Structures are given as structure tokens and as C-alpha cells.
Amino acid sequence: MTNDMPFWLELIVSALLIVGAFFLIVGSIGLAKLPDMMRRLHGPTKATTLGIGAILVASMIHAGATRGYLSYHELLITLFLFLAAPITAYMIAKAHILCDRATEAELTPTGTDAPWSTLSSTEEEEKAAAEETAERA
Amino acid sequence: MIEIASLVAIASIAISIALNIWRLSKGPDLLDRVLALDTMVINAIALTIMIGIWYATPVYFEAALLVAMVGFLSTVAFCKFVLRGNIIE
Numbered sequence: 001m002t003n004d005m006p007f008w009l010e011l012i013v014s015a016l017l018i019v020g021a022f023f024l025i026v027g028s029i030g031l032a033k034l035p036d037m038m039r040r041l042h043g044p045t046k047a048t049t050l051g052i053g054a055i056l057v058a059s060m061i062h063a064g065a066t067r068g069y070l071s072y073h074e075l076l077i078t079l080f081l082f083l084a085a086p087i088t089a090y091m092i093a094k095a096h097i098l099c100d101r102a103t104e105a106e107l108t109p110t111g112t113d114a115p116w117s118t119l120s121s122t123e124e125e126e127k128a129a130a131e132e133t134a135e136r137a
Numbered sequence: 138m139i140e141i142a143s144l145v146a147i148a149s150i151a152i153s154i155a156l157n158i159w160r161l162s163k164g165p166d167l168l169d170r171v172l173a174l175d176t177m178v179i180n181a182i183a184l185t186i187m188i189g190i191w192y193a194t195p196v197y198f199e200a201a202l203l204v205a206m207v208g209f210l211s212t213v214a215f216c217k218f219v220l221r222g223n224i225i226e
Contacts, residue, residue: 010138013142014138014141015142017139017146018142020146021145021149021150022149024153024179024180024183025149027153027176028152028153028156028157028176028180029156031173032156032157037166037172040160040169040172044179047176047179047180051179051183055186059190059198062139062190062193063193066193067193071195074198076202077182077186077205080206080209081179087213088175088212088213088216091212091213091216091220092168092212092216094216095171099166099219099220
């Protein structure tokens with residue numbers, strides 16, 4: 001590591017590293033400690049957005065200070081993770097609801113005549129998939 | 138000062154990965170384990186970037202991007218497999 005950075009820049013990079021590390025460990029403690037699956041899903045999102053985001057910004061500033069030019073390509077990882085995190089959370093939540101039939105009874109009512117869209121589409125989809133496989137066979 | 142902050146960050150990332158491994162081995166459900174693996178990939182990205190900051194090279198950026206993409210794809214493929222019993226239909 002090189003030590004030719006001005007003090008205020010070192011201070012910013014160190015603060016961002018500490019903030020990122022704090023959020024990463026908060027996310028993992030949440031994953032380990034929270035009582036059920038849907039609540040556990042809530043913890044690591046902080047690690048994904050704030051933790052990785054702060055560490056990547058620290059990496060950008062550090063690279064800009066040591067190499068003389070600011071590197072923007074760390075923002076690519078941030079952008080990719082911001083796009084990917086909701087999709088993974090959605091997939092895990094949907095798979096959990098559909099896998100575990102006991103959780104369907106625990107879902108709060110929607111307040112309208114329509115049921116939960118995740119559940120209402122499944123029977124038709126299953127019927128269509130069964131017809132499709134029957135046609136293929 | 139950056140050395141101390143980096144060491145603190147690397148230590149807390151290591152503790153996070155240990156907690157994720159604990160959840161991965163204990164997790165009562167299959168999807169708990171998928172979620173623990175996804176969080177472990179996030180922590181692995183952070184650790185890769187910390188190595189890049191420590192040695193002050195841009196080489197580790199590509200590794201971090203690849204780890205991010207592989208983690209996202211594997212999580213989505215795993216959930217798709219749990220949902221439908223098939224990845225590409």
C-alpha cells in the first residue's frame with residue numbers, strides 16, 4: 001500500500017470502508033439471527049446495497065488517489081448488484097411461498113376479492129404445463 | 138489509517154462469511170441455504186474488492202464483477218430449479 005495520499009482523502013476512504021464493513025456484518029448477523037425465512041430475506045439486502053456500495057466507492061476514491069485517475073468501472077458492479085438484488089429476493093420469496101404450503105395460510109389477506117397473484121396463477125400454470133407435457137408425449 | 142480500516146473491514150467480512158457458513162450448514166429449509174449462499178457471494182465480492190484496495194491494483198475488479206455475475210445467475214437458476222424442477226424449459 002502507498003501512503004502518498006492527502007489526509008482528508010484517507011479519512012474519507014477509511015470512513016467509507018468502516019461503514020461498508022458495518023453494513024456487511026449487520027446483514028450477516030440478520031441472516032443468522034432472525035427467526036423465519038421471510039424475515040431473514042430482509043437482512044442481506046442492506047449488505048448488498050449499502051455495504052457493497054460504500055466499499056466500492058471507497059475503492060474508486062482509493063484508485064483515483066493512488067493511480068492519479070478516477071476509475072469509474074466500479075460503478076458497473078454497483079449498477080449490476082442494484083439490478084440483480086431485487087430479482088434474487090423476488091425469486092427466493094416466490095420459491096419459498098410456493099414450496100412451503102404452510103406459509104400460504106399465514107399470508108395477510110389482500111383486502112380485495114383477488115387473491116395473491118403469486119398463488120392465483122399457479123393452478124392455471126400447472127394445468128397448462130400438464131397439458132403441454134401431455135401434448136409432447 | 139487506511140491499513141487499519143482495511144484490516145477492520147477484512148476482519149468483519151470474515152466474521153460475516155463465518156456467520157453465513159453457520160446459516161448454510163444449519164438452515165432448516167432449502168431456500169435458507171440458497172439465501173445464505175447468495176449472501177456469501179456478496180461477502181466474497183466485498184473481500185475481492187478489499188484485496189484490490191490492499192494491493193492497489195485494478196486486476197481484482199474483473200474478478201469481483203465475474204463473482205457478482207456468477208452469484209446472481211446461480212441464485213436465479215437454483216430458485217428456478219426449486220420452482221419448476223427445470224432450469225431451461
